[in-house]
Amino acid sequence: MALLEIKDxxxxxxxxxxxxxxxxxxxYTVEEGETVAVxxxxxxxxxxxxxxxxxLIPWPPGKIVGGSINFDGKDLLALTDDEMRSIRGRDIGMIxxxxxxxxxxxxxxxxxxxxxxxxxxxxxxxxxxxKAKKLLGMVGMSEPDRRLAQYPHHLSGGMRQRVVIAxxxxxxxxxxxxxxxxxxxxxxxxxxxxxxxxxxxRELGVAMIIITHNLGVVARYADRVNVMYAGRIxxxxxxxxxxxxxxxxxxxxxLKSVPRMDRQREAKLDPVDGQPPDLTKLDAGxxxxxxxxxxxxxxxxxxxxxxxxxxxxxxxxxxKDNLDKEVKDVVx
Amino acid sequence: xSDAVNQKRSSRTGxxxxxxxxxxxxxDLKMYFPVTEGVFIxxxxxxxxxxxxxxFQVFRGETLGVxxxxxxxxxxxxxxxxxxxxxxxxxxxxxxxDITKYDSKQMIDVRKKIQVIFQDPYSSLNPRMKVGEILxxxxxxxxxxxxEVERQKRAKYLLNxxxxxxxxxxxxxxxxxxxxxxxxxxxxxxxxxxxxxxxxEAVSALDVxxxxxxxxLLEDLRDEFDLTYLFISHDLSVVRHISHRVAVxxxxxLVELADGDELFENPMHPYTNLLLNAVPIPDPDIEKxxxxxxxxxxxxxxxxxxPGCVFHPRCPMAVDNCKKExxxxxxxxxxxxxxxxxx
Numbered sequence: 180m181a182l183l184e185i186k187d188x189x190x191x192x193x194x195x196x197x198x199x200x201x202x203x204x205x206x207y208t209v210e211e212g213e214t215v216a217v218x219x220x221x222x223x224x225x226x227x228x229x230x231x232x233x234x235l236i237p238w239p240p241g242k243i244v245g246g247s248i249n250f251d252g253k254d255l256l257a258l259t260d261d262e263m264r265s266i267r268g269r270d271i272g273m274i275x276x277x278x279x280x281x282x283x284x285x286x287x288x289x290x291x292x293x294x295x296x297x298x299x300x301x302x303x304x305x306x307x308x309x310k311a312k313k314l315l316g317m318v319g320m321s322e323p324d325r326r327l328a329q330y331p332h333h334l335s336g337g338m339r340q341r342v343v344i345a346x347x348x349x350x351x352x353x354x355x356x357x358x359x360x361x362x363x364x365x366x367x368x369x370x371x372x373x374x375x376x377x378x379x380x381r382e383l384g385v386a387m388i389i390i391t392h393n394l395g396v397v398a399r400y401a402d403r404v405n406v407m408y409a410g411r412i413x414x415x416x417x418x419x420x421x422x423x424x425x426x427x428x429x430x431x432x433x434l435k436s437v438p439r440m441d442r443q444r445e446a447k448l449d450p451v452d453g454q455p456p457d458l459t460k461l462d463a464g465x466x467x468x469x470x471x472x473x474x475x476x477x478x479x480x481x482x483x484x485x486x487x488x489x490x491x492x493x494x495x496x497x498x499k500d501n502l503d504k505e506v507k508d509v510v511x
Numbered sequence: 512x513s514d515a516v517n518q519k520r521s522s523r524t525g526x527x528x529x530x531x532x533x534x535x536x537x538x539d540l541k542m543y544f545p546v547t548e549g550v551f552i553x554x555x556x557x558x559x560x561x562x563x564x565x566x567f568q569v570f571r572g573e574t575l576g577v578x579x580x581x582x583x584x585x586x587x588x589x590x591x592x593x594x595x596x597x598x599x600x601x602x603x604x605x606x607x608x609d610i611t612k613y614d615s616k617q618m619i620d621v622r623k624k625i626q627v628i629f630q631d632p633y634s635s636l637n638p639r640m641k642v643g644e645i646l647x648x649x650x651x652x653x654x655x656x657x658x659e660v661e662r663q664k665r666a667k668y669l670l671n672x673x674x675x676x677x678x679x680x681x682x683x684x685x686x687x688x689x690x691x692x693x694x695x696x697x698x699x700x701x702x703x704x705x706x707x708x709x710x711x712e713a714v715s716a717l718d719v720x721x722x723x724x725x726x727x728l729l730e731d732l733r734d735e736f737d738l739t740y741l742f743i744s745h746d747l748s749v750v751r752h753i754s755h756r757v758a759v760x761x762x763x764x765l766v767e768l769a770d771g772d773e774l775f776e777n778p779m780h781p782y783t784n785l786l787l788n789a790v791p792i793p794d795p796d797i798e799k800x801x802x803x804x805x806x807x808x809x810x811x812x813x814x815x816x817x818p819g820c821v822f823h824p825r826c827p828m829a830v831d832n833c834k835k836e837x838x839x840x841x842x843x844x845x846x847x848x849x850x851x852x853x854x
Contacts, residue, residue: 220718220719220720220721221689221718335809337809338809365580365581365745365810366580366745366747366786366789366790367580367785367786367789367805367806368580368809369789370788370789370791370803370805370806371805371806373791374803374805392718392719393791394719394793395790395791395792395793396791397793398791398792398793398794398795398797398798399791399792399795399798399803401795418795419795419796422793422794422795422796423794423796432720433719433720434793436719436720436722436723437719437723437748437793438723438726438748438749438751438752439748439792439793440747440748440751440775440787440790440792441792441794441797444751444752444771444772445752447727447730448723448726448727448752449723450720450721450722450723450724450726450727451720451721451723451724452724454688454690454691454721455688455718455720470720
């Protein structure tokens with residue numbers, strides 16, 4: 180059985196402007212030890228899905244209105260708040276984008292690192308400190324003794340993100356959710372942090388959901404990829420299928436719109452036309468339709484279901500078999 | 512301001528792509544910010560050497576990309592050219608005159624010709640002004656179009672040029688998406704009919720699908736209005752796409768400068784090499800075969816930069832001499848400049 184199984188998840192925000200269907204029927208699984216990427220642009224629902232798994236959707240205005248989330252044999256949506264609290268930070272670790280906001284500025288690194296171990300694992304302070312030292316060594320920080328006494332503002336952005344990774348690993352989680360873990364960091368530091376996360380998750384056998392908008396990061400680190408658009412997964416599959424045989428016009432358009440360092444420079448980029456849709460005003464048809472080059476009349480009648488096209492590769496598009504010409508442009 | 516001085520391409524940091532009129536000449540620019548201690552009687556205890564002796568030229572019609580990580584001085588360099596910072600030393604020659612010596616009155620004329628597009632379209636547009644007013648204000652301040660109706664016409668024209676309907680003139684910034692706001696930021700920069708635009712991370716805050724639209728717009732405008740760009744960004748693939756030449760900065764220094772294609776195909780400075788290596792390529796099969804050589808350590812503090820070559824503590828090629836001798840930018844191949852003694 181999969182470690183995490185999300186089925187038909189629906190999370191909505193009830194705002195004065197109308198109901199925002201931020202996550203609208205998302206299903207995916209994460210197997211033990213694998214790295215799954217969720218790619219999409221702002222407002223595609225990738226972060227809200229992650230927050231729903233952690234049950235951290237603020238009410239009001241947000242609410243999980245349907246679906247199920249099974250983690251390690253438990254239905255997370257059926258748990259009490261106390262039970263959920265014992266899973267958060269213990270079985271599921273989290274890494275957020277901005278390390279300064281996920282660390283407490285007035286507590287030392289040592290206190291923040293040991294707190295979850297004392298609370299969740301019942302460790303003594305001394306034992307927790309010992310383990311904290313080991314964790315800091317694992318995430319590549321020099322002089323762990325001195326670091327434990329320091330405050331977050333003493334550290335650079337990259338170092339802070341290392342501390343956050345150490346915290347996520349502190350209670351030997353089964354799953355880590357990393358929401359844009361390197362977006363705030365410079366490229367060279369990003370490479371360091373991603374390499375570290377990859378090595379640690381493989382060594383320790385931890386599964387990871389990495390949420391990002393960066394297609395390069397996904398190509399380097401993910402086993403499987405889910406592409407989201409306007410609250411739904413529109414394509415999923417193993418990374419090489421998504422990049423070499425995209426079967427959804429949006430994935431195709433995304434791949435075509437980024438300038439690539441490994442290709443000859445092109446005279447012009449080929450952008451996705453138009454704007455992302457207003458999530459309060461979605462109609463029955465495919466939400467990518469207004470920006471899609473392959474759209475036909477029947478795309479307006481209903482939202483295409485996510486269909487398996489072999490090898491675990493799925494696509495939600497009526498025209499998925501008619502993209503060949505443009506796919507060749509991307510794959511070369 | 513003196514008349515256009517058609518400086519011919521000098522031997523220093525020159526181009527090879529056929530742009531030969533120097534528009535902006537930055538000479539040995541230094542910008543040190545004082546670090547003070549004490550609340551009532553502040554005294555200077557150190558300096559942040561944000562830009563530490565940078566020289567380059569920008570040719571009319573070209574796009575010069577400036578890349579580097581946070582704190583490398585790329586933004587400060589741009590702000591110095593705009594005279595938003597008074598440089599500690601060095602010269603910025605624009606139309607034959609050193610504009611660092613100009614007073615604020617003299618700068619008014621320069622500001623019409625040099626405009627800026629900022630990263631964050633949320634904070635660089637006044638939330639209380641309608642888009643039309645935002646675009647008309649500079650025309651009014653500089654008195655280029657005294658007539659209100661003409662100004663309105665031009666504001667709408669600028670919106671159309673930047674791919675927005677005229678109706679956007681009556682909207683407020685908060686009613687627009689990030690991509691649309693950035694188009695307004697670009698339209699505002701164009702309002703003055705500038706010659707030179709500094710794009711400081713102009714597309715970095717935008718989503719991938721919108722980013723490509725704005726990059727294409729910037730390129731179209733460059734051709735249509737004969738603009739020259741200084742394109743500052745941390746995103747190497749975007750810089751490669753848009754730039755004719757690219758300068759790489761590290762810790763306040765220019766470490767490499769070359770034609771775009773040359774720099775990305777044949778990087779010579781060890782830092783440039785490692786920087787390019789760190790950029791992931793959106794293709795899992797290529798990524799599997801790439802050696803992921805990673806730069807060790809972090810960027811040192813610009814308050815107390817390392818002696819000798821500033822990159823030596825992290826450099827895989829460093830030898831003893833690098834700790835002592837400051838490498839000068841030298842032309843290794845025609846148009847390819849590198850500041851490394853081991854190249």
